[in-house]
Amino acid sequence: MARVSIDTWAPPAFRPIMMLVGGMLLALSAAMLIPAAFDLFARNEDWRAFALSSAVTAAFGAGLVSISRTKLAGGLTLRQAFVLTPLTWLTVALFAALPLYFSDYAQLRDSFTNAFFEAVSGLTTTGATVIVGLQDAPPGVLIWRALLQWMGGIGIIATAIAILPALGVGGMQLFRTESSDRSEKVLPRVREIATAIVSLYLGFTALCAVAYWLAGMTPFDALAHALTTISTAGFSTHDNSLGNWTTPAVHWIAIVGMLAGAVPFVLYVRLFQGQLDTLRNSQVRVLFGFLAVVIALMSLWLVSSERYELGDAIRHAAMNVVSVVTTTGFASTDYGAWGNVAVGVFFGLMFVGGCTGSTAGGVKIFRYEVMARLLHSHFLHLLYPRGVFPRSYAGRALPDDVVASVVVFFSLFFVCYSVITIVLMAFDLDFLTSASAAVSALSNVGPGLGPIIGPAGTFGPLPDPVKWVLAFAMLLGRLELFTVLILFMPRFWRG
Amino acid sequence: MARVSIDTWAPPAFRPIMMLVGGMLLALSAAMLIPAAFDLFARNEDWRAFALSSAVTAAFGAGLVSISRTKLAGGLTLRQAFVLTPLTWLTVALFAALPLYFSDYAQLRDSFTNAFFEAVSGLTTTGATVIVGLQDAPPGVLIWRALLQWMGGIGIIATAIAILPALGVGGMQLFRTESSDRSEKVLPRVREIATAIVSLYLGFTALCAVAYWLAGMTPFDALAHALTTISTAGFSTHDNSLGNWTTPAVHWIAIVGMLAGAVPFVLYVRLFQGQLDTLRNSQVRVLFGFLAVVIALMSLWLVSSERYELGDAIRHAAMNVVSVVTTTGFASTDYGAWGNVAVGVFFGLMFVGGCTGSTAGGVKIFRYEVMARLLHSHFLHLLYPRGVFPRSYAGRALPDDVVASVVVFFSLFFVCYSVITIVLMAFDLDFLTSASAAVSALSNVGPGLGPIIGPAGTFGPLPDPVKWVLAFAMLLGRLELFTVLILFMPRFWRG
Ligand SMILES: [K+]
Numbered sequence: 001m002a003r004v005s006i007d008t009w010a011p012p013a014f015r016p017i018m019m020l021v022g023g024m025l026l027a028l029s030a031a032m033l034i035p036a037a038f039d040l041f042a043r044n045e046d047w048r049a050f051a052l053s054s055a056v057t058a059a060f061g062a063g064l065v066s067i068s069r070t071k072l073a074g075g076l077t078l079r080q081a082f083v084l085t086p087l088t089w090l091t092v093a094l095f096a097a098l099p100l101y102f103s104d105y106a107q108l109r110d111s112f113t114n115a116f117f118e119a120v121s122g123l124t125t126t127g128a129t130v131i132v133g134l135q136d137a138p139p140g141v142l143i144w145r146a147l148l149q150w151m152g153g154i155g156i157i158a159t160a161i162a163i164l165p166a167l168g169v170g171g172m173q174l175f176r177t178e179s180s181d182r183s184e185k186v187l188p189r190v191r192e193i194a195t196a197i198v199s200l201y202l203g204f205t206a207l208c209a210v211a212y213w214l215a216g217m218t219p220f221d222a223l224a225h226a227l228t229t230i231s232t233a234g235f236s237t238h239d240n241s242l243g244n245w246t247t248p249a250v251h252w253i254a255i256v257g258m259l260a261g262a263v264p265f266v267l268y269v270r271l272f273q274g275q276l277d278t279l280r281n282s283q284v285r286v287l288f289g290f291l292a293v294v295i296a297l298m299s300l301w302l303v304s305s306e307r308y309e310l311g312d313a314i315r316h317a318a319m320n321v322v323s324v325v326t327t328t329g330f331a332s333t334d335y336g337a338w339g340n341v342a343v344g345v346f347f348g349l350m351f352v353g354g355c356t357g358s359t360a361g362g363v364k365i366f367r368y369e370v371m372a373r374l375l376h377s378h379f380l381h382l383l384y385p386r387g388v389f390p391r392s393y394a395g396r397a398l399p400d401d402v403v404a405s406v407v408v409f410f411s412l413f414f415v416c417y418s419v420i421t422i423v424l425m426a427f428d429l430d431f432l433t434s435a436s437a438a439v440s441a442l443s444n445v446g447p448g449l450g451p452i453i454g455p456a457g458t459f460g461p462l463p464d465p466v467k468w469v470l471a472f473a474m475l476l477g478r479l480e481l482f483t484v485l486i487l488f489m490p491r492f493w494r495g
Numbered sequence: 496m497a498r499v500s501i502d503t504w505a506p507p508a509f510r511p512i513m514m515l516v517g518g519m520l521l522a523l524s525a526a527m528l529i530p531a532a533f534d535l536f537a538r539n540e541d542w543r544a545f546a547l548s549s550a551v552t553a554a555f556g557a558g559l560v561s562i563s564r565t566k567l568a569g570g571l572t573l574r575q576a577f578v579l580t581p582l583t584w585l586t587v588a589l590f591a592a593l594p595l596y597f598s599d600y601a602q603l604r605d606s607f608t609n610a611f612f613e614a615v616s617g618l619t620t621t622g623a624t625v626i627v628g629l630q631d632a633p634p635g636v637l638i639w640r641a642l643l644q645w646m647g648g649i650g651i652i653a654t655a656i657a658i659l660p661a662l663g664v665g666g667m668q669l670f671r672t673e674s675s676d677r678s679e680k681v682l683p684r685v686r687e688i689a690t691a692i693v694s695l696y697l698g699f700t701a702l703c704a705v706a707y708w709l710a711g712m713t714p715f716d717a718l719a720h721a722l723t724t725i726s727t728a729g730f731s732t733h734d735n736s737l738g739n740w741t742t743p744a745v746h747w748i749a750i751v752g753m754l755a756g757a758v759p760f761v762l763y764v765r766l767f768q769g770q771l772d773t774l775r776n777s778q779v780r781v782l783f784g785f786l787a788v789v790i791a792l793m794s795l796w797l798v799s800s801e802r803y804e805l806g807d808a809i810r811h812a813a814m815n816v817v818s819v820v821t822t823t824g825f826a827s828t829d830y831g832a833w834g835n836v837a838v839g840v841f842f843g844l845m846f847v848g849g850c851t852g853s854t855a856g857g858v859k860i861f862r863y864e865v866m867a868r869l870l871h872s873h874f875l876h877l878l879y880p881r882g883v884f885p886r887s888y889a890g891r892a893l894p895d896d897v898v899a900s901v902v903v904f905f906s907l908f909f910v911c912y913s914v915i916t917i918v919l920m921a922f923d924l925d926f927l928t929s930a931s932a933a934v935s936a937l938s939n940v941g942p943g944l945g946p947i948i949g950p951a952g953t954f955g956p957l958p959d960p961v962k963w964v965l966a967f968a969m970l971l972g973r974l975e976l977f978t979v980l981i982l983f984m985p986r987f988w989r990g
Pocket residue numbers: 125126127232233234327328329444445446
């Protein structure tokens with residue numbers, strides 16, 4: 001993880017950025033050998049697409065590294081860090097789309113738009129798919145989609161811990177730790193935490209895969225779904241997602257796995273270090289409390305509207321509510337057919353999001369907590385204009401600049417959401433499809449609502465320009481808006 | 496206009512509140528004699544309903560005043576002002592519904608829900624109607640609906656100038672003037688401004704009525720529409736609103752009238768006093784600039800989609816865009832049938848609103864200006880973490896507490912909008928109907944979008960509980976959220 005120094009505002013020095021992007025591409029090219037192996041093993045000719053892409057990616061990566069070899073001793077400047085983050089994600093997504101585009105699989109090879117959409121949707125852990133008939137897709141394509149989501153998940157944890165707090169965007173400065181603080185240089189400690197998190201991530205995935213397998217999935221399905229569960233990402237190997245398995249155990253395993261992925265990963269590390277007060281973490285408690293209330297109400301509604309018996313009602317409510325709130329996007333059934341009120345609730349849930357520092361996307365719990373603090377102190381101030389009402393969060397004072405960052409994040413989120421919705425409607429999509437696609441892409445949920453892109457549908461029929469807009473929205477949301485939008489400020493590029 | 500002192504936080508002294516509410520009821524009972532006269536003149540038996548209601552209202556008003564006779568020398572306490580505002584509006588709306596409920600008119604007499612909805616929609620200048628077949632409604636009912644909107648319009652100007660700034664809600668403290676400032680006691684000056692504004696309001700209405708008449712309306716239609724144009728309120732005497740008149744002049748008069756009503760009325764006073772720099776008022780310039788851009792784009796779309804010739808395209812675009820942005824709610828045609836992109840744009844426009852201190856509702860221009868200042872300074876701060884970027888508005892420093900108020904207003908607006916949308920969906924209304932009804936009621940626009948409540952529809956078919964929810968939303972939005980919501984804080988009622 002790169003250290004960011006916010007003291008300097010140097011002219012654009014792209015050398016270190018190119019070197020880091022090149023390194024990422026080398027890692028990506030190595031990852032492409034995994035689906036190649038799967039296809040080889042299944043005697044599927046597609047292994048050539050992955051091998052070719054791996055070679056191309058490796059060549060580009062090696063080229064970038066060799067022409068930009070430099071030392072990162074001084075860390076990155078603020079501007080470099082701002083450029084690095086979206087550039088890395090975009091470049092990796094472009095190269096990740098190559099094997100899909102080169103493959104023999106008819107639904108992707110004919111259209112770079114579809115290949116890129118699928119790659120971005122994977123890497124950003126969104127999980128919206130253009131494919132119909134997943135069960136007939138070659139194993140290499142399926143495992144590559146799952147792998148992209150898994151790598152995207154660990155990538156966003158790293159970004160949220162190491163980069164965003166130092167950039168001070170969206171209130172993330174609240175989570176400045178030793179690993180991102182500009183004033184300290186405890187690199188060994190950073191490495192230690194990073195190693196711990198990656199090990200945990202691997203461990204959780206393995207556990208999840210074994211559990212799915214014991215619950216009745218094939219080893220391949222178990223692995224593919226484990227990769228996309230812990231990363232709260234949501235790609236499946238079947239069109240009807242987890243609805244393909246009727247064993248309740250599969251759904252409960254998914255619920256536990258998605259929740260595990262939506263919790264800040266540093267908390268696990270602290271818990272393993274014996275810091276038991278971690279269990280009282282504010283974000284986690286609010287998330288679980290909120291989920292409990294919504295699942296209870298939704299179960300009641302499902303029972304009272306005679307859609308399910310109590311047990312099934314609780315399972316389907318828990319599965320799909322947890323899926324949307326953690327921004328995973330799995331579905332155990334077509335909840336879009338649960339009636340208008342359910343559509344309204346699921347639409348609203350797409351604006352919630354999981355915890356910061358996890359693989360979950362969306363607005364995220366801590367921002368709602370900060371807004372609640374602001375509202376509370378404001379109403380007190382209205383009643384007692386001369387009173388002073390300090391705000392605090394997690395036992396510490398809540399700085400005004402964090403509140404301002406969070407407020408600006410909300411505003412930007414709603415601006416982006418509104419603009420994308422209207423752009424989609426300009427392509428003659430209906431209101432529910434446009435609005436739900438916009439928030440689903442921005443929050444990296446995956447499925448939308450309505451007749452086309454609902455939990456039982458796919459993004460395939462949408463016009464190509466809409467797919468590019470949504471792919472942009474996924475990156476925008478995944479990188480917490482600011483890091484992308486700031487690049488559109490002319491002043492950013494001036495001296 | 497009552498002076499508000501924010502220094503005291505006294506125990507609930509309802510005496511002055513009851514006296515002021517009683518006074519309002521007396522004024523309302525006098526106003527009821529106008530529709531009574533119209534019905535008498537038209538030899539319609541409905542005059543009895545108005546006469547009876549007038550008597551009942553007068554009796555209640557006189558009773559309240561007599562049991563609470565007190566001196567207002569000390570002004571109102573903060574808490575009294577908070578209670579007074581929603582209580583007055585609610586009481587007046589309840590009594591204003593009486594003649595509609597007592598009338599012989601079949602669409603209103605059978606249901607107090609319908610009568611109350613129509614009265615609240617009138618008084619809050621919303622203009623959503625439950626009636627089908629307006630052209631057959633008795634003249635008394637039609638003129639009472641128009642009169643309610645006209646009185647509601649001047650009522651909200653008074654509230655926005657005299658009460659809200661002193662309460663410090665929603666950033667309105669930015670508009671503290673001599674008339675509302677706690678530290679000065681220039682009551683003659685207040686009276687002078689109030690008289691000037693009321694005279695202007697009367698004058699604009701008369702001008703508008705004459706213009707409509709000259710353009711071909713009957714004197715009755717001209718009067719009824721003038722009353723609801725200047726108040727940006729939108730009740731019509733025909734189901735197809737201003738689409739009933741095909742003369743372009745009628746639409747252009749409406750456009751000018753709606754714009755006149757959406758501009759802060761104190762600006763006219765200042766202009767008449769010779770302060771020509773008033774013309775550079777920031778809110779007004781942003782409003783007109785924004786309208787110009789949207790109307791131009793919408794006209795282009797109408798021409799390019801071959802719906803209208805250029806001239807008609809500009810007229811219909813201007814008419815309906817101005818109608819929605821100024822929260823009037825007139826329609827020159829069913830713009831809900833202009834295709835998905837138009838639906839998206841009109842939906843978005845309902846979130847804009849006119850200028851503060853006018854009769855227009857909605858979020859309002861100055862709040863967007865304040866948010867833009869916040870976003871701008873925040874992005875600069877991201878680029879230059881050590882820089883200091885003071886915010887200013889209209890040439891003066893923009894205090895942090897105003898920014899906070901505006902931010903809280905936006906949050907509350909979106910919370911209310913979301914909750915109301917989901918409540919409406921719980922009554923099995925579709926997403927577009929629910930969402931557009933919610934924002935239309937909160938912003939006091941009037942018509943919604945979709946098959947039921949679009950510009951060509953009515954709110955009549957909605958279930959009764961939905962009508963009550965929307966009536967509440969209209970009052971909530973009209974009184975700028977805070978003044979209503981604060982009454983739900985338990986602490987407000989404690990010592
Ligand atoms: K997802």
